[in-house]
Amino acid sequence: MSITVNEAAGGYRSVFRVGEFRPVFAAHLLSVLGTVVAEIALTVLVFRATGSPLMSALTFALGFLPYALGGTLLAGVADRRPARRVLVGCDLVCAACATAMVLPATPVAGLLVLRCAMAFVAPLFQGTRNASLADVLGPGDGYVLGRSLMRMVAQSAQLIGFGLGGLLLTVLAPRAAIALTAAGFLCSALLLRFGTRSRPARAAARTSPLAGARAVLGDRRRRALILLFWLPPVFVIAPEALLVPYADGIGAGTAALGVMMCALPVGTIAGELWAGSVLGPRTRSRIVAPLAAAGLLPLLVYAFRPGVTAVLAALLLAGLAHAYTLGLDQWYVDAVPDALRGRAMTLLSTGLMTLQGVGMALAGLAAEFLPVHAVVAGAGVLGTAVVLLLLAELRSAGPREGRPKNETGPAAK
Known part of the structure; x- marks a missing residue:
């Protein structure tokens, strides 16, 4: 397969x-940076107020x-x-919640409620x-590259956001750091408000969440696509969730642990940059199945209880495969009618975040009974x-078609 840079039609620069x-x-x-700083500062604030590691951990968990x-x-x-x-x-x-957190009179219980409120509206914001x-950007390649940039910013927050938050807390009190978040x-x-156009709502009818x-x-192809987004992260999160006990088990030090923690997000960012900068839309479509499967x-x-070098290589490769x-993204936006796009994107981001948490919990539970490497x-x-079952289901659901414009629900297929 011949790939040229010109095939990408300008890549990410065209989006900007x-x-x-x-x-x-x-x-x-x-x-993203505000949320990361708030998570760190609020966790520190609650721990200093209560002296309880449980309350500190609960503060972080309330983001999910x-x-x-x-x-x-x-x-x-x-x-x-x-x-x-x-x-x-x-x-x-979110700004109002963060401002209320800054007030010295806000009790710990109030801080936790405010944290919940910020997390409650997060999926609506992301989906919208x-x-x-x-x-x-249009529903074509511009949308795909824009989504990719948004994901890379979120991944980069794992690499620099917590470090930035830690540095801020060396010169600022936790409440002052939260004020920056506000x-x-x-x-x-x-x-x-002032940088984007006002557009009408996509749908007027009110429907229940269910x-x-x-x-x-309700559509078979959309269902297979959304599951292909949701389920692989449930499994790929396992090495990250168990990295601390695995590193301890092989005698790796804290420096090696830190490098290993960066491997998967670095691979993910590199994979997206490669696919978005070098590959064109047709090639990106062709690599979905092989990269997802592998x-x-x-x-x-x-299975062989590898050392640090092999773990780094494995996690980098798993991240690079995320280029699929x-x-x-293009398949999904093609399969979603305009009237459902907001709900479809909100449901997608909600499932991604929720199921990653489920994957972490399941990995931890399994490690209570089995060796971490197993x-x-x-x-x-x-x-x-x-993934192979989902790809087979997607193939059975029919080939990708043009964007449906008038469909409003599962009955209109």
Whole structure:
């Protein structure tokens, strides 16, 4: 297969030429960094106030627990309200919550409630923003590259965000760091309000959360696609979730542990950059099946209880295989009608976040009964089998077609 740089039609640079995308990207960067700083500062604040490791850990966990509930209950809002209004409203809610956290009179219980409120609106914000990218950049290659950039920012937050937060806390009190988070959300709201166009809502009819989920998942192809997004991370998260006990088991030091923790996100970012910069839309579509099928195979090296070097190689390869998601993004946006796009994107991001948490918990549970290296290798085997089944289901669901414009639910196929 011959691949040239020209095939990518300008790559990521072409996305930044769209004037409306630049404030969207800047707002996303501010939101991600603000959330990371708030997580660290709030965890430190609660620990200092209570002296309880449990309360400190609970503060961090509360960033995930309300996610599924918010994504389920609020998904319909993404289509029933104008996207800009939803995005600005979510940013203002988060800014208000962060501001309330700064007040010295706010008790620990209040801090936890406010943290839950921020997490509750997060899936609505993410789903609405991802849906609106297709309006800003078009539903074609621009949308795929824009989504890729958003993911890379989120992945980079794992590498630099926590370090930045730690540095801030060496010169600022936790509440002062949270004040910066509030300012970041306000700046994000201003960027979205004045940097993007006002567009009408996609759907006027009000539907129940379950009906909205049925509308998205009722189509066989959409269901297979969304499961192909959701399920592989359940298995690929296993080595990350068990990295600390595995490193301890092979006698790796803290420096080696830190490098290993970076391997998977670095591989993921590199894979997306390669696919977005070098490959064109057709090639990205062709590599979905082979990369998805092979993406978990590097984890099989854990069966031999490898050392640091082999683990780094395996995690980097697993991350690089993540390049298949660019082609999968295009398939998904092609399969979703305009009237369902907000709900579909909110449901997608909700499932991704929730199931990664489930994957971590399952990996930890399995490691209570089995050796860590066997759990990770088993995740590679089981995950590969699941991906192959999903690819077979996707093939049976029929070939990719043009974007449906008038479909509003599963009955209109």
